[in-house]
Amino acid sequence: MAxxxxxxGLVVTVKAEIYIVTVEGEPIISYKGGENGxxxxxxxxxxxxxxxxxxxxxxxxxxxxxxxxxxxxxxERGSYKKLYSYKHLINGFSVHLSTEQAETLRRTPGVKxxxxxxxxxxxxxxxxxxxxxxxxxxxTGGGFDRAGEDIVIGFVDSGIYPHHPSFAAHHTDPYGxxxxxxxKCEIDPDTKRDFCNGKIIGAQHFAEAAKAAGAxxxxxxxxxxxxxxxxxxxxxxxAAGNNGIPxxxxxxxxxxxxxxxxxxxxxxxxxxxxxxxxxVADVVAAxxxxxxxxxxxxxxxxxxxxxxxxxxxxxxxxxxATLLAAVKAGVFVAQAGGNGGPFPKTLVSYxxxxxxxxxxxxxxxxxxxxxxxxxxxxxxxxLSPSTHANQTYTMVxxxxxxxxxxxxxxxxxxxxxxxxxNKNLVEGNILLCGYSFNFVVGTASIKKVSETAKALxxxxxxxxxxxxxxxxxFDPVPVGVPGIVITDVSKxxxxxxxxxxxxxxxxxxxxKSFKAIGSIGDGLMPILHKSAPxxxxxxxxxxxxxxxxFQDADLLKPDILAPGSLIWAAWSPNGTDEPNxxxxxxxxxxxxxxxxxxxxxxxxxxxxxxxxxxPAAIKSALMxxxxxxxxxxxxxxxxxxxxxxxxxxxxxxxxxxxxxxVNPRAALDPGLIFDAGYEDYLGFLCTTPGIDIHExxxxxxxxxxxxxxxxxxxxxxxxxxxxxxxxQTVTRTVTNVxxxxxxxxxxxxxxxxxxxxxxxxxxxxxGASRKFSVTLTTRRVTGTxxxxxxxxxxxxxxxxxxxxxxxxxWR
Numbered sequence: 001m002a003x004x005x006x007x008x009g010l011v012v013t014v015k016a017e018i019y020i021v022t023v024e025g026e027p028i029i030s031y032k033g034g035e036n037g038x039x040x041x042x043x044x045x046x047x048x049x050x051x052x053x054x055x056x057x058x059x060x061x062x063x064x065x066x067x068x069x070x071x072x073x074x075x076e077r078g079s080y081k082k083l084y085s086y087k088h089l090i091n092g093f094s095v096h097l098s099t100e101q102a103e104t105l106r107r108t109p110g111v112k113x114x115x116x117x118x119x120x121x122x123x124x125x126x127x128x129x130x131x132x133x134x135x136x137x138x139x140t141g142g143g144f145d146r147a148g149e150d151i152v153i154g155f156v157d158s159g160i161y162p163h164h165p166s167f168a169a170h171h172t173d174p175y176g177x178x179x180x181x182x183x184k185c186e187i188d189p190d191t192k193r194d195f196c197n198g199k200i201i202g203a204q205h206f207a208e209a210a211k212a213a214g215a216x217x218x219x220x221x222x223x224x225x226x227x228x229x230x231x232x233x234x235x236x237x238x239a240a241g242n243n244g245i246p247x248x249x250x251x252x253x254x255x256x257x258x259x260x261x262x263x264x265x266x267x268x269x270x271x272x273x274x275x276x277x278x279x280v281a282d283v284v285a286a287x288x289x290x291x292x293x294x295x296x297x298x299x300x301x302x303x304x305x306x307x308x309x310x311x312x313x314x315x316x317x318x319x320x321a322t323l324l325a326a327v328k329a330g331v332f333v334a335q336a337g338g339n340g341g342p343f344p345k346t347l348v349s350y351x352x353x354x355x356x357x358x359x360x361x362x363x364x365x366x367x368x369x370x371x372x373x374x375x376x377x378x379x380x381x382x383l384s385p386s387t388h389a390n391q392t393y394t395m396v397x398x399x400x401x402x403x404x405x406x407x408x409x410x411x412x413x414x415x416x417x418x419x420x421x422n423k424n425l426v427e428g429n430i431l432l433c434g435y436s437f438n439f440v441v442g443t444a445s446i447k448k449v450s451e452t453a454k455a456l457x458x459x460x461x462x463x464x465x466x467x468x469x470x471x472x473x474f475d476p477v478p479v480g481v482p483g484i485v486i487t488d489v490s491k492x493x494x495x496x497x498x499x500x501x502x503x504x505x506x507x508x509x510x511x512k513s514f515k516a517i518g519s520i521g522d523g524l525m526p527i528l529h530k531s532a533p534x535x536x537x538x539x540x541x542x543x544x545x546x547x548x549x550f551q552d553a554d555l556l557k558p559d560i561l562a563p564g565s566l567i568w569a570a571w572s573p574n575g576t577d578e579p580n581x582x583x584x585x586x587x588x589x590x591x592x593x594x595x596x597x598x599x600x601x602x603x604x605x606x607x608x609x610x611x612x613x614x615p616a617a618i619k620s621a622l623m624x625x626x627x628x629x630x631x632x633x634x635x636x637x638x639x640x641x642x643x644x645x646x647x648x649x650x651x652x653x654x655x656x657x658x659x660x661x662v663n664p665r666a667a668l669d670p671g672l673i674f675d676a677g678y679e680d681y682l683g684f685l686c687t688t689p690g691i692d693i694h695e696x697x698x699x700x701x702x703x704x705x706x707x708x709x710x711x712x713x714x715x716x717x718x719x720x721x722x723x724x725x726x727x728q729t730v731t732r733t734v735t736n737v738x739x740x741x742x743x744x745x746x747x748x749x750x751x752x753x754x755x756x757x758x759x760x761x762x763x764x765x766x767g768a769s770r771k772f773s774v775t776l777t778t779r780r781v782t783g784t785x786x787x788x789x790x791x792x793x794x795x796x797x798x799x800x801x802x803x804x805x806x807x808x809x810w811r
Contacts, residue, residue, distance in 0.1 A: 018083065018117035018209050018281050019102050020318050022092035023070065024110045025063065026701050028056055029089055029325050038062055060087045067093045074108060075101055083208035084285040088292045089325030090318070090699070094281035096212040112698040115318060117209060117281045120272070120302045148261025151604040152181050152201060153240050154295030154331075155597075156286045156302060157232035159205065159225045159270035161572035162195045164233060164585065166241035166257060167266065169197040175265070183267050183293035188224050195225050195268065199242070202267035202293060206286045209279035221273045227572035229274045230587060235301045237570035238594060239601035240264040247568050247586045250480030252385070252524055257568055257586070260601025260664075261608070267295050272302060284322050291326045296607050298326060299600035300335040301593035303348030312547050313691050314350040321699040327353040328678040332607065332615040334599040336592035337558045338540035342640045344655065345550055346540040347557050352716055353681050355603070355619045356557045358540070358657055359564025359595040360533035361639070366476040366566075368484045368523030370462055372498050373516060378491040381476040382484035383588075384450075384460070386522035387430070393459050395499060395516040397432040401425040411436060414444045415463075418455040427457035430518055432499065435465040435485065447580045450479035460484075460520045464492040475566060475590060477580045482520040532631055535638035535656040536565045537647065539592055542655035543722065543785070543805075546688055552722035554688070554711040556805055559718075560623055561636075561657040562602075564595030602664045609668055610737070614675060616715075617737075621670040623717040624800045626660030636661065653787050654803040659718060671741065671798025672734040672764070674717040683708035719774060719790070721806040724753065727777040734772070734792070734800070736764035741794040745772060749788030752780040753806050757790060778808030 026032065026042075033040035038059045064085040071082060071093075080097035094117065097105075106114045160167065169175055175198030183202025185194040195203035203225035210216040220228055227233045241259035248254075269286035272278040283302060290298060314320070323333050334355045340346030349356040368382035373392060387393060398413045401422045412420050415433035431453050438444035446463065453461040460482030465474075466489060474487045486492045502516035544557035571587040580587075599622065606618045613621075628636055638652035685696050686704035688711045693704050708714065712721050712730045719730055734743075742763040749755040754777040762770050774790065785807045792800040 016096055016098050017102070018094060018096050018212055018279060019105070020092065020094045020115045020117055020281055020284065021105060022090055022112045022698055023067070024112060025066065025091050027063070027089055027091040027325065028059060028087055029329055030701055031059060035062070063087045063091055070108070070110070071095065074104055081212060083212060083281055086284060086288050088288050089322050089329070090284075090288075094209060094285070096209075117279050120278050120280060120283055120319075146263055148240060148264030148601070148604045148608055150178060150265070151261065151297065151607050152178065152265045152267050152295045153261070153297045153299055153600055153604055154267045154269055154290035154293075155232060155236050155239075155299050156269045156271055156283055156290065157235050157299075158229035158272040158274070159222070159227035159232045160195070160200060160203065160236055160266065160268045161227045161233045161570065161574075162197065162200055162203070164237070164570045164572075165245050166233075166237040166259070166570040167197070167199050168242065169199040175199055175201075178265065181265070181267070181294045183290075183295075186225055188226065199266060200268065201265040203270075204268065204286075204289060205270035206282040206289070207271075207273070208285070209281035210273060213279060215275075216273065217275075220275075225268045225270045226574075227270075228574060229272070230571045231272070231301070231593065232268070232270065233572045234567075234569045234587060234589065235299060235593060235597040236266050236268070238567060239299055239597035240266050240604070241570060245570075249478045249584060249586060252478070254478070254524075254568060254586075257570070260598055261604040264601065264604045267293065278302065280319055284318055287322050287326060291329050291331055295331060297600050297603050298323075298331055298333045299597045300333065301591070301596050303336060303338050313688070313695060314545055314547060314553070315685060315688070316695050316699050320351045320354070323351065324353050324678070324681060324700070327615045327681070330615065332600075332603045332618050334596045334603060336596040339538045339591055341539045341541050342537050342638065344541050345543060345545055347542060347544060348540065350544055350553070350557065352555050352676075352684055352714055353615070355599055355622065356559045356658070357564075357592060357595040357599045358558040358561045359536045359538065359590070359592045360561045360657075360661055361536050361565040362532050362563045366523055369521040370484050370486065370495070371519050371521070372495065373502065373518060374498055376494055376498065378486055378495060379488070380484040380486040380491070381474055382482075382520070382523040383476045383478040384481065384483045384520070384523050387460050387482045387520045392517040392519050394429045394514045395432055395462070395518050396425055396429045396514050397499060398434070400503070400511045400514075411438065414438055415449045415452045415461065416444050418452045421452070421456055423456045429458055429514070430520070431456065431458040431461045432495075433461060433463045435463050445580050446477040446479065446483070446485065447582065450481050450483050453481050453483065462486065462495070462518075462520070464495055465489060466492050466496070475588070476523070478588070484520050484523065533561065533563070533636065533661045534630070534649065535561060535636065535652050536590065537639035537641075538590070539564065539595075539656070544720075547690065551690070552807075554720050554722050555684075555714070555716065556654055556658060556718040556720045556803060558658040559619065560599060560626060560659055561661040562595040562598040564592055564598075565590045567594040569594075599662060602662060602667065605664065606667060613673075614677060616676040617673045620673040620675065620717045621667045622662060623659040624672070624674070624802060625663050625666035625670050626801075627663050628657070628660040653785075654718070654805055655785070659801070659803055669738065669798070670800065671736070671738050671794050671796075672743070672792060672800045673737055674715050674732060674802075675735050676715045679705075680708070680714055684711050684714040687711045687713075717802045719802065719804045719806075721776055724776055724778055724806045724808045726811040727775060729773050729775045731771055731773045732802075733769050734764070735769040736766055738766065738798060739796060740765050741796045741798060743792040743794050743798075743800070745790065745792050747774065747788065747790045747804070749776075749804060750786040752782045753777065753786040753788070753808050754779050755788055755804065774804070776804070776806050778810065781808055781810055783807075
């Protein structure tokens with residue numbers, strides 16, 4: 001009998017999962033009093049919570065005791081493990097237990113929801129100049145040495161490398177204490193030093209769910225805020241890294257790196273790890289803590305791997321529900337839109353209270369070329385120095401310089417192992433290698449090719465791409481020796497043909513003499529393009545979805561476009577996220593992960609100038625002042641696949657860029673703002689068709705109020721009607737944040753939909769708010785969305801523009 005019991009015991013532990021549970025009772029942020037002995041802790045909309053007060057701490061420990069009592073009452077000790085109690089933004093906990101125990105919890109009175117945890121992942125320089133910050137924005141905030149002063153940006157990411165010059169505090173004016181921020185600084189278990197220095201003001205890590213799931217490896221993941229990946233250091237440096245830090249690699253300086261708000265403070269909440277990404281239970285705990293500690297801005301370069309299976313509504317997964325409470329507490333949230341582009345409905349950031357950021361390519365391109373002995377010039381990519389001027393070198397292919405034929409099993413043409421190639425034949429020559437599938441999956445890297453070339457004494461290397469899966473993206477990689485990747489397959493064929501014709505062989509196929517010659521150009525200088533910005537191919541696209549059966553939402557996403565392609569920033573020397581940057585202090589990488597911290601940093605500059613603005617006001621200022629033209633004055637283009645799956649450019653739409661590309665200078669002085677708060681977001685949820693009102697109540701602890709009438713009436717700086725039947729009128733309210741001004745309102749729309757605004761003009765005194773209405777009418781049913789915009793031109797020169805998106809149906 002005993003044996004059977006042991007086996008049963010095993011079965012239970014094997015099937016344990018992590019669950020996020022919410023229970024009845026208000027979290028700190030919305031508790032209005034009423035439980036005996038505990039006074040109210042509720043905050044009014046967009047107000048900061050005083051988390052150190054006796055009221056808050058005693059109510060917090062009361063909630064935690066209730067969580068522990070509930071679990072202790074239902075289950076035997078040792079049969080479950082509570083990971084976190086959530087008390088500030090949501091009332092609940094995460095717990096590691098069996099599926100049967102989860103079922104018991106679901107049926108227990110007082111338990112509102114039980115959700116299985118799911119995974120999230122990271123959504124993986126010159127930009128301050130491109131955005132006009134040094135001349136246009138920083139001087140108004142007191143110059144770069146004051147840009148972002150006393151604003152705290154929280155990063156829920158993979159940690160930070162605290163010793164990087166981008167985060168150093170000794171070159172700048174000393175950072176004074178900031179008593180309103182209450183985050184703690186963990187001590188590094190190895191060096192016994194803490195992670196903070198004034199610039200980095202808080203550093204904590206969250207790994208309970210990762211440990212419970214058996215995914216955490218302390219040797220590479222580090223049980224501290226130390227960045228074992230690189231991604232977290234990179235995003236923190238983009239938003240708030242020090243100004244003018246030289247980006248040096250392989251003896252070359254690629255320019256100076258700076259954050260958007262170089263004087264802002266950095267608060268680190270590590271919840272993402274190198275190999276597996278992260279778990280929502282850890283991320284929610286990190287967000288909960290960040291808001292409790294008093295951050296002003298949250299930068300999230302993280303999104304769900306896949307939609308969670310349990311909530312039907314995109315806006316009410318635990319992730320977005322926690323962020324709604326963060327916004328209620330006055331925290332501005334920037335989140336990466338996702339990297340699933342260029343296909344529609346690929347966004348992983350859904351809710352109106354979040355600023356969802358798409359990624360643009362800025363104006364820098366790195367190109368290089370290979371000159372062959374027959375006079376042909378082949379274009380390619382290579383961030384490398386050139387071979388000696390006016391000199392050509394013999395070219396030798398890796399497969400022709402093997403030490404012996406037995407090494408074929410190592411796929412030697414990848415040039416990843418110098419020990420299988422004959423140094424005597426390679427020395428002083430250009431080594432030709434083949435770009436195989438191993439480079440795509442990351443088991444081979446361009447960095448390693450350059451190390452092989454160096455070890456064998458080659459003057460440089462060429463990596464030829466002979467076959468390519470459609471849509472493969474090649475990023476230039478900095479290397480210390482002359483090197484180039486020929487990415488165009490037809491150009492690689494030109495190279496191979498020339499090499500074969502010029503290389504005589506004996507009857508066994510062995511080379512008699514190497515006669516092919518060539519030279520590699522200089523790829524270190526970027527070419528600045530007028531066609532920027534463009535929407536990057538990988539940037540996730542709208543339309544936004546309201547549920548996980550992919551029904552269209554009445555809300556435009558993404559919100560805004562920011563630089564996210566080939567961004568130079570700090571890297572963690574022990575970071576391995578990118579094999580080409582192993583051991584380096586900087587990396588140049590792409591992703592909406594890089595775009596979100598640009599917006600977080602610019603939001604910090606707005607918050608510094610307008611400390612009392614709500615998160616919605618900041619988002620509105622960013623969105624209504626964007627540009628929809630590129631440097632050459634043409635409408636923005638988006639990278640897209642053609643029928644042959646080659647890259648092409650198409651005219652971009654709001655589903656690619658939201659309201660347009662960020663323009664920080666204009667955002668500081670928007671003229672009008674579209675404000676909204678917690679009650680408005682609740683109204684949006686309550687009027688969304690098909691939404692489960694019990695789900696809303698579970699997450700917001702509020703009954704529904706339908707006075708908004710339709711989700712399109714939420715006061716956002718964009719208008720979306722996904723199902724326009726006949727005619728519909730939506731309203732918006734603007735608030736004047738400048739001097740008295742008269743605005744003339746005009747609207748235009750693609751011909752399938754008619755648009756009218758009322759009134760056609762209005763005058764607003766400082767601080768005054770006015771309503772206007774927009775009527776959309778179906779003229780033609782096309783089965784596709786029509787795009788347009790409303791422009792409000794002010795007599796003092798302000799210009800406020802909002803996008804309009806609608807799909808028409810007959811009554």
